[in-house]
Amino acid sequence: MSYSGQCFCGTVKLEVSGEPEGMGYCHCNSCRSWSGGPINAFTLWKPDMVTVTAGEDHIAVFQKTPLSQRQYCDRCGGHLLTNHPTLGVVDVFAATLPTLAFAPGVHINYAETVLPMKDGLPKFRDFPSEFGGSGEQIAE
Numbered sequence: 001m002s003y004s005g006q007c008f009c010g011t012v013k014l015e016v017s018g019e020p021e022g023m024g025y026c027h028c029n030s031c032r033s034w035s036g037g038p039i040n041a042f043t044l045w046k047p048d049m050v051t052v053t054a055g056e057d058h059i060a061v062f063q064k065t066p067l068s069q070r071q072y073c074d075r076c077g078g079h080l081l082t083n084h085p086t087l088g089v090v091d092v093f094a095a096t097l098p099t100l101a102f103a104p105g106v107h108i109n110y111a112e113t114v115l116p117m118k119d120g121l122p123k124f125r126d127f128p129s130e131f132g133g134s135g136e137q138i139a140e
């Protein structure tokens with residue numbers, strides 16, 4: 001399978017292939033502040049599954065911490081993805097991939113939530129232990 005996505009203005013286009021490593025919601029303050037939304041719906045991919053097919057020279061990057069290289073279109077400001085080099089995955093935002101059926105499996109950084117969601121999914125205080133977090137879960 002492959003899924004196409006683009007920025008808000010359509011200058012930058014990308015394609016992901018295969019299936020995501022995981023999908024879910026991030027409630028961290030950084031995602032909230034950068035995105036302007038209360039949570040970030042993420043889909044995680046191995047870096048070599050993500051290909052930019054147009055407008056690569058219009059991709060701008062902002063990196064505040066070593067964990068996240070946040071990429072966006074320098075024409076429209078539309079957000080595309082966040083590369084997590086130390087984790088070995090790329091978060092292509094669910095909103096960037098309209099044809100991918102979003103099937104969240106987990107909440108992360110739930111200690112920082114401003115939008116509690118009672119959906120029965122596991123809710124990690126920070127990150128799962130396999131991603132360097134405490135692995136601790138929080139009750140809904």
Ligand SMILES: [Zn+2]
Nearest residue numbers: 007009073076
């Ligand atoms: Zn754009």
Ligand SMILES: [Zn+2]
Nearest residue numbers: 026027028031
């Ligand atoms: Zn986050």
